[in-house]
Amino acid sequence: MSFRAVRSRAPRGESVSRNLLFQHKHNVTYTVPKLKDFSPEALDKAAEKLLASLEKEAAEVKSESDWKVFRDRWIARKNGILAQVNDQWLKAAPKESKRDVGQRVNDLKSKVEQTVEASQNPDKRGPAGRAKTRSAAPSRAVAEVSDACLDITLPGVRRSIGAEHPIIRAMNEMVAVFRNLGYSVQEGPEIETDYYNFEALNFPPNHPARDMQDTLFIANQESKPLRERLLLRTHTSPVQIRTMEKMKPPIRIVIPGKVHRNDPPDASHSPMFHQIEGLAVDTNITFGDLKGTLDHAMKAFFGSSVKTSFRPSFFPFTEPSAEMMVSCFICGGSGRRGSEPCRPCKQTGWIEILGCGMVDPNVFEFVKNNGYDSRKLSGFAFGMGPDRIALLKYGLDDLQVFFQNDVRFLRQFA
Ligand code: DAH
Numbered sequence: 001m002s003f004r005a006v007r008s009r010a011p012r013g014e015s016v017s018r019n020l021l022f023q024h025k026h027n028v029t030y031t032v033p034k035l036k037d038f039s040p041e042a043l044d045k046a047a048e049k050l051l052a053s054l055e056k057e058a059a060e061v062k063s064e065s066d067w068k069v070f071r072d073r074w075i076a077r078k079n080g081i082l083a084q085v086n087d088q089w090l091k092a093a094p095k096e097s098k099r100d101v102g103q104r105v106n107d108l109k110s111k112v113e114q115t116v117e118a119s120q121n122p123d124k125r126g127p128a129g130r131a132k133t134r135s136a137a138p139s140r141a142v143a144e145v146s147d148a149c150l151d152i153t154l155p156g157v158r159r160s161i162g163a164e165h166p167i168i169r170a171m172n173e174m175v176a177v178f179r180n181l182g183y184s185v186q187e188g189p190e191i192e193t194d195y196y197n198f199e200a201l202n203f204p205p206n207h208p209a210r211d212m213q214d215t216l217f218i219a220n221q222e223s224k225p226l227r228e229r230l231l232l233r234t235h236t237s238p239v240q241i242r243t244m245e246k247m248k249p250p251i252r253i254v255i256p257g258k259v260h261r262n263d264p265p266d267a268s269h270s271p272m273f274h275q276i277e278g279l280a281v282d283t284n285i286t287f288g289d290l291k292g293t294l295d296h297a298m299k300a301f302f303g304s305s306v307k308t309s310f311r312p313s314f315f316p317f318t319e320p321s322a323e324m325m326v327s328c329f330i331c332g333g334s335g336r337r338g339s340e341p342c343r344p345c346k347q348t349g350w351i352e353i354l355g356c357g358m359v360d361p362n363v364f365e366f367v368k369n370n371g372y373d374s375r376k377l378s379g380f381a382f383g384m385g386p387d388r389i390a391l392l393k394y395g396l397d398d399l400q401v402f403f404q405n406d407v408r409f410l411r412q413f414a
């Protein structure tokens with residue numbers, strides 16, 4: 001598309017008075033007749049008349065301002081002669097001749113546009129050769145464009161293309177860190193059975209550890225055996241079991257996904273949030289591997305200056321279990337920002353990032369038929385909350401901003 005094509009297009013909203021002026025000044029009288037007869041002969045005649053007037057008027061164009069009026073008279077979108085032809089010939093044509101009339105009108109359109117284009121700037125119109133090269137390509141462009149009913153003089157419609165949500169972005173970045181270590185990505189269902197969400201992760205029925213996670217249960221499941229009852233998964237850990245059921249050891253996987261808990265929304269809670277789970281199972285996997293892997297991942301994600309620290313914890317599916325903290329990447333671990341206390345780390349210099357541990361042999365028992373022999377294998381697992389990580393990373397203090405879909409907030413990440 002050339003810019004000439006853009007310039008030669010008539011502006012919208014043409015002025016009728018200018019049109020009259022032109023007619024008056026140049027003594028032209030062509031008006032678009034209403035057609036009653038749509039036979040090919042009648043159409044030929046009407047077209048001939050139109051083109052003859054066009055040529056005559058083109059010959060009268062002596063200046064740039066003449067040309068503009070001429071252009072508007074013929075190709076203005078609103079009420080230009082072409083527009084009238086479209087209304088009075090094409091739209092008025094009976095069904096059976098629509099096709100024929102349509103083709104003729106298109107033909108006329110490109111002829112008119114070519115003539116208008118070619119008659120621009122008469123005083124500068126040089127030798128024929130130059131006039132030709134100037135007009136041939138652009139006028140074709142104009143014809144094509146007008147066929148598609150596109151007014152290229154209008155400002156474009158800016159489509160917002162959207163952007164990754166900050167949580168998804170943080171998740172993708174974290175997943176990429178593990179992919180670079182050779183981990184593959186697994187996913188699982190958000191509607192889960194009690195078996196995968198709890199039982200196979202070594203939460204026995206009625207065990208108080210189930211209360212650690214406020215579960216949203218699907219209604220009317222009481223008639224089913226407990227392990228088949230449906231719930232919204234409270235963590236991504238069930239995908240550990242699902243993956244070990246279908247993939248033989250050794251495995252190294254990360255599992256990003258949504259999880260749900262019966263928590264009322266507030267600045268640090270949401271009934272729906274995200275987790276990234278990790279699992280590595282092989283022979284001779286040690287707690288040292290766990291620490292080394294996670295330490296590397298945190299440095300790759302937050303920057304090489306962060307430190308990690310582990311403290312004992314409890315999860316039914318890992319033994320021993322730990323919580324890992326990273327040195328606060330906001331205050332650099334000092335607990336202070338200038339003279340202010342550092343809020344994100346509560347002045348401790350440490351931020352809790354994830355739960356982890358060595359896979360409990362009881363968990364391997366549930367998948368032993370797929371080659372997970374707890375006497376030969378060991379593994380580590382971890383689970384982190386990317387929502388909180390994104391919150392910290394982008395320096396926000398209210399988790400809810402992620403879920404309110406306020407485009408003014410989201411736009412900042414585009
Ligand atoms: N599933 C745990 C939770 O939601 C997080 C977790 C802790 C996952 C330790 C693990 C792990 O894989 O080893 O609180």
